[in-house]
Amino acid sequence: MSxxxxxxxxxxxxxxxxxxxxxxxxxxxxxxxxxLLSADLRxxxxxxxxxxxxxxxxxxxxxxNATPNIAITHETxxxxxxxxxxxxxxxxxxxxxxVAMKKAENVGTGWVTVKNSNHFGIAGYHAxxxxxxxxxxxxxxxxxxLVAPTFSVEKMLGTNxxxxxxxxxxxxxxVADLATTxxxxxxxxxxxxxxxxxxxxxxxxxxxxxxxxxHILKKGGALLPLGSxxxxxxxxxxxxxxxxxxxxxxxxxxxxxxxxxxxxxxxxLPDNMPGEGLGHFLGAMxxxxxxxxxxxxxxxxxxxxRFRAAKPIAGQEKVLxxxxxxxxxxxxxxxxxIPLVAAVLDDLLQVGKLFGVNL
Amino acid sequence: MSxxxxxxxxxxxxxxxxxxxxxxxxxxxxxxxxxLLSADLRxxxxxxxxxxxxxxxxxxxxxxNATPNIAITHETxxxxxxxxxxxxxxxxxxxxxxVAMKKAENVGTGWVTVKNSNHFGIAGYHAxxxxxxxxxxxxxxxxxxLVAPTFSVEKMLGTNxxxxxxxxxxxxxxVADLATTxxxxxxxxxxxxxxxxxxxxxxxxxxxxxxxxxHILKKGGALLPLGSxxxxxxxxxxxxxxxxxxxxxxxxxxxxxxxxxxxxxxxxLPDNMPGEGLGHFLGAMxxxxxxxxxxxxxxxxxxxxRFRAAKPIAGQEKVLxxxxxxxxxxxxxxxxxIPLVAAVLDDLLQVGKLFGVNL
Numbered sequence: 049m050s051x052x053x054x055x056x057x058x059x060x061x062x063x064x065x066x067x068x069x070x071x072x073x074x075x076x077x078x079x080x081x082x083x084l085l086s087a088d089l090r091x092x093x094x095x096x097x098x099x100x101x102x103x104x105x106x107x108x109x110x111x112x113n114a115t116p117n118i119a120i121t122h123e124t125x126x127x128x129x130x131x132x133x134x135x136x137x138x139x140x141x142x143x144x145x146x147v148a149m150k151k152a153e154n155v156g157t158g159w160v161t162v163k164n165s166n167h168f169g170i171a172g173y174h175a176x177x178x179x180x181x182x183x184x185x186x187x188x189x190x191x192x193x194l195v196a197p198t199f200s201v202e203k204m205l206g207t208n209x210x211x212x213x214x215x216x217x218x219x220x221x222x223v224a225d226l227a228t229t230x231x232x233x234x235x236x237x238x239x240x241x242x243x244x245x246x247x248x249x250x251x252x253x254x255x256x257x258x259x260x261x262x263h264i265l266k267k268g269g270a271l272l273p274l275g276s277x278x279x280x281x282x283x284x285x286x287x288x289x290x291x292x293x294x295x296x297x298x299x300x301x302x303x304x305x306x307x308x309x310x311x312x313x314x315x316x317l318p319d320n321m322p323g324e325g326l327g328h329f330l331g332a333m334x335x336x337x338x339x340x341x342x343x344x345x346x347x348x349x350x351x352x353x354r355f356r357a358a359k360p361i362a363g364q365e366k367v368l369x370x371x372x373x374x375x376x377x378x379x380x381x382x383x384x385x386i387p388l389v390a391a392v393l394d395d396l397l398q399v400g401k402l403f404g405v406n407l
Numbered sequence: 408m409s410x411x412x413x414x415x416x417x418x419x420x421x422x423x424x425x426x427x428x429x430x431x432x433x434x435x436x437x438x439x440x441x442x443l444l445s446a447d448l449r450x451x452x453x454x455x456x457x458x459x460x461x462x463x464x465x466x467x468x469x470x471x472n473a474t475p476n477i478a479i480t481h482e483t484x485x486x487x488x489x490x491x492x493x494x495x496x497x498x499x500x501x502x503x504x505x506v507a508m509k510k511a512e513n514v515g516t517g518w519v520t521v522k523n524s525n526h527f528g529i530a531g532y533h534a535x536x537x538x539x540x541x542x543x544x545x546x547x548x549x550x551x552x553l554v555a556p557t558f559s560v561e562k563m564l565g566t567n568x569x570x571x572x573x574x575x576x577x578x579x580x581x582v583a584d585l586a587t588t589x590x591x592x593x594x595x596x597x598x599x600x601x602x603x604x605x606x607x608x609x610x611x612x613x614x615x616x617x618x619x620x621x622h623i624l625k626k627g628g629a630l631l632p633l634g635s636x637x638x639x640x641x642x643x644x645x646x647x648x649x650x651x652x653x654x655x656x657x658x659x660x661x662x663x664x665x666x667x668x669x670x671x672x673x674x675x676l677p678d679n680m681p682g683e684g685l686g687h688f689l690g691a692m693x694x695x696x697x698x699x700x701x702x703x704x705x706x707x708x709x710x711x712x713r714f715r716a717a718k719p720i721a722g723q724e725k726v727l728x729x730x731x732x733x734x735x736x737x738x739x740x741x742x743x744x745i746p747l748v749a750a751v752l753d754d755l756l757q758v759g760k761l762f763g764v765n766l
Contacts, residue, residue, distance in 0.1 A: 124515030126485040127696040155514050156483030161697055200717040200726045212650045222653070224646035230639050247638050256720030274633060274640050279606050280589050281633050287583035287729040288647075290714075291571045294581070298706045299697045305713055322709055337486040338520055338658045347657045350681055354664055355649075358559040361615030367559045370646040 051387035054407070059085055059097055059386060062400065062407045066100060069403035070107050071114035072136070080138035086173040088386045091377035092225075094234020095170045098392045101399045103136065103167070105313035112136060112166055118143045125155045129300055130162045134325055137168030141187065141328050145177045148332040152183055156337030161300035164324035167191070167311055171211035172225030172374070178213060178332045179221050182341045185213040186331035190296040192310040195229055196270035197286040198278050201256045203270045204306050207233055208292035213371075215335065217345030219352040223371030228289035229271045236262050236271070241389065249276035295329040302327025410746035413766070418444055418456055418745060421759065421766045425459060428762035429466050430473035431495070439497035445532040447745045450736035451584075453593020454529045457751045460758045462495065462526070464672035471495060471525055477502045484514045488659055489521045493684055496527030500546070500687050504536045507691040511542055515696030520659035523683035526550070526670055530570035531584030531733070537572055537691045538580050541700045544572040545690035549655040551669040554588055555629035556645040557637050560615045562629045563665050566592055567651035572730075574694065576704030578711040582730030587648035588630045595621050595630070600748065608635030654688040661686025 060081055067077035084103075088096035106112045116135025120128045128147050132140035144160040151158025168174065171187040178185025191206025207227040214222040227233075231250040239246055239262035246260050253259040254268030261269070273285030297304035303323040310317070335341045358367040388396070393407075400407050419440055426436035443462075447455035465471045475494025479487050487506050491499035503519040510517025527533065530546040537544025550565025566586040573581040586592075590609040598605055598621035605619050612618040613627030620628070632644030656663035662682040669676070694700045717726040747755070752766075759766050 122697065124693075124696040125513075127515035127692070129697055154484075156486035157516060157518055159516050159692065197714065197717060197726050199719050199723045201720050202717040204714060204717050210647075212646075214650075214653055222649070224643075224650060226640075226643040226646055228643075230634065249639050256723070274643055275589065276635075276639055280608050280635055280639070281585075283727070283729070284583075284585040284587075284633055287571075287585055288569075290581070290729065291573075291583060294573055294707070294710065298703065298710055299694075301698060301702075304706070305710055322706060333486070333518065334483075335658075337483040338481065338488055339660060343660075344657065347663070347681060348653070351653065351657055351664055355556065355563060358556060358561040358563050360558050361560050361611075364558045364615070367556050368642070370642070370649065 051389050052393050053385040053387045055385045056085065056089065056382055058407070059088065062396070062405060063097060063100060065405040066104065066399055066403055069405060070104065073115065076136070076139045079142060080136050083138040083142060083169045083173050087170045089378045089381050090170065090172065090374035091381070092170055092234065092374070094232065094237055097386075097388070097396065099167070101395045102311055102313070104399055104402070106166060106311070109313040111309070111313065116140065120147060126151050126157055126159060128158075128160045130160055132162055132165035132325065134164055134166070137166045137189070137326065137328065140165040141168040141174045141189075141330065142177065144328060145174045145185070145187070145330045145332070148330045149178060149181055149183060152332040152334045152337070157331065157333045160330045161295065162328040162330070163297070163300040163302035165302070165326050165328055167326065168328055170225060171209040172213065172223055174330055175211035175213035175225070176221070176223060179215050182215055182335050184215070184333040184335065185211075187211045188292040188296050188329040190293045190302065190304060190308050190327050192308055193306045194233060194265060194271050195273055195289060196252060196256065198273065198283045201254070202306065205286070205289040205293055206308055207271065208289040210288065210292060214348065215341075215345060216348035216352055219349045220375055221371060222348065222352065222369060223374065225374070228274050228285050228292060230274055230276050230285070231271070233271065236265070241391065249280075292329070297323060297327030299329070300327045410748050411752055412744040412746045414744045415444065415448065415741055417766070418447065421755070421764060422456060422459060424764040425463065425758055425762055428764060429463065432474065435495070435498045438501060439495050442497040442501060442528045442532050446529045448737045448740050449529065449531065449733035450740070451529050451593065451733070453591065453596055456747070456755065458526070460754045461670055461672070463758055463761070465525060465670070468672040470668070470672065475499070479506060485510050485516055485518060487517075487519045489519055491521055491524035491684065493523055493525070496525045496548070496685065496687065499524040500527040500533045500548075500689065501536065503687060504533045504544070504546070504689045504691065507689045508537060508540055508542060511691040511693045511696070516692045517690065519689045520654065521687040521689070522656070522659040522661040524661070524685050524687055526685065527687055529584060530568040531572065531582055533689055534570035534572035534584070535580070535582060538574050541574055541694050543574070543692040543694065544570075546570045547651040547655050547688040549652045549661065549663060549667050549686050551667055552665045553592060553624060553630050554632060554648060555611060555615065557632065557642045560613070561665065564645070564648040564652055565667055566630065567648040567655075569647065569651060573707065574700075574704060575707035575711055578708045579734055580730060581707065581711065581728060582733065584733070587633050587644050587651060589633055589635050589644070590630070592630065595624070600750065608639075651688070656682060656686030658688070659686045
């Protein structure tokens with residue numbers, strides 16, 4: 049596939065102008081841009097600038113408030129509920145993570161659940177905010193229902209990611225960021241563009257049968273929970289995705305399960321939504337609320353070094369630490385730029401035209 | 408397979424006598440029994456009374472202290488580190504969970520990491536302690552290394568379970584309790600007894616190749632992380648198992664990764680253990696630290712009812728809520744008793760003989 053390469057700075061400038069044109073404050077436009085493009089830097093192309101037009105369309109549909117009054121509506125020393133006021137998740141979630149970290153400073157840990165928000169980009173960005181403060185960061189979100197629980201034909205859950213960022217010493221941080229499905233939706237999108245089939249175990253058809261059709265979601269099919277089928281533990285992926293849904297949305301008062309608001313603006317909101325908007329769950333744990341940061345980091349380095357040295361299977365890659373591929377991609381893309389496939393570029397040019405912004 | 412059925416009360420009496428004979432206090436013997444047998448009631452036969460002889464052998468080997476001085480060694484308002492003093496995890500983990508719940512009462516949530524412990528039975532038991540206090544309970548533990556990370560020949564992680572218990576209203580509680588592997592070790596043990604093969608994707612051989620041999624762990628093979636292979640997301644199961652290891656053992660000062668102390672007493676302790684004993688991580692979140700318990704429970708009932716009503720795949724089971732099968736099994740086994748296969752019964756009779764206790 050042909051791709052045009054843009055520097056990170058070019059995409060930052062363009063994206064910021066778009067958010068400003070939507071009416072975001074300069075601070076929010078800069079933050080939303082940084083959050084969104086962290087996905088492109090980390091190589092998670094489905095969640096970065098490729099989604100910008102989606103946010104614009106949600107704003108056009110009146111589902112995103114560009115000037116939200118993001119506020120704490122309930123709190124205890126270690127917890128809070130944040131109302132995102134229908135703002136961009138890209139700015140609502142960092143607000144909530146700051147609250148969590150402040151609480152962790154005060155009482156050891158902080159846990160914040162968020163309602164009335166929108167798509168927050170990659171979970172890893174929010175979890176990683178904790179690293180520079182010597183805290184462990186945790187981030188989850190619910191999302192549009194694309195996933196069928198074990199034994200279900202119906203789509204009931206989003207790809208509901210879990211991210212955990214853990215500081216180390218001389219070694220780079222441990223950063224896990226995973227959809228609770230076998231394959232993230234972004235991987236399907238890549239196969240769709242190539243007109244290629246999925247491996248067995250990624251999706252099911254409209255009757256719950258086996259499928260390798262990368263377009264099956266548009267035909268009533270569904271993504272499968274991590275584990276693929278009952279025999280290989282799909283009930284575990286389903287349970288993990290459910291925990292993310294409940295922590296993010298039932299605990300906060302957001303709309304959960306099959307009622308989660310869809311990302312594509314052309315899909316109508318579900319009837320009888322039981323809560324407000326999308327939900328997130330953010331956590332921060334101060335390392336020295338458990339043991340000294342120096343001691344902990346020494347052992348994390350030891351952990352990472354030992355795992356990296358695990359004997360690899362002949363002919364396969366070496367054993368990786370969660371976060372390795374994304375960190376390496378960030379280095380590459382900051383140096384050589386971010387490639388955009390033609391479909392994404394066309395989409396961005398349309399967005400630029402709408403607001404009179406050049407890419 | 409032939410099985411002999413015992414009432415729950417019979418097994419309680421026998422198990423308690425065994426723990427008392429090891430020198431446990433009456434309070435500890437009763438608690439350890441309740442924790443251990445919760446597995447048999449819930450149908451997780453691999454983690455219940457079938458393990459009693461394993462605990463006895465660890466005690467004989469001097470690796471379990473029957474009269475531990477379990478103590479908090481560090482704390483903040485929302486966190487604590489507990490030193491289990493080499494006690495039974497079956498009593499150490501409930502102590503730690505009580506500390507977590509006390510902290511949740513005070514500041515909204517409580518998070519306790521534990522070092523110098525031993526196998527704690529099923530994670531679900533500890534998580535479920537939170538339910539009656541209108542709290543969400545979380546429990547994790549690291550364990551003997553039986554699992555190969557993605558691309559690794561070497562076994563680096565335990566089956567490292569995650570349990571999350573969430574209260575509901577009229578509906579029974581949501582209780583997820585899952586090993587972060589495709590199949591728990593207990594499922595292998597069942598196949599071993601039947602001389603049956605495993606499905607593909609549960610285990611790998613000593614070179615990291617495909618295997619369906621249920622005995623492969625004794626031949627240098629390994630269990631696979633949830634996801635089975637890279638294409639189906641095994642890097643996610645590996646990341647989740649790693650998070651459990653780090654929260655349970657690196658954060659607490661227990662021995663982590665391939666250095667986790669093995670459960671079978673005949674396996675020597677690893678050289679250069681970087682910490683003390685096994686580690687656990689327990690968490691409690693007060694529901695009303697986020698929203699009123701009544702409101703939350705109404706929405707959990709709504710969540711559960713909607714998921715149960717999801718359209719099922721023709722010819723398959725109805726859609727289940729995590730915890731459904733275990734709760735139904737508990738009802739059955741309290742009424743009709745707990746079946747023990749011949750190998751387990753023989754083992755228990757040997758233990759009984761050792762201490763002069765009749766089953």
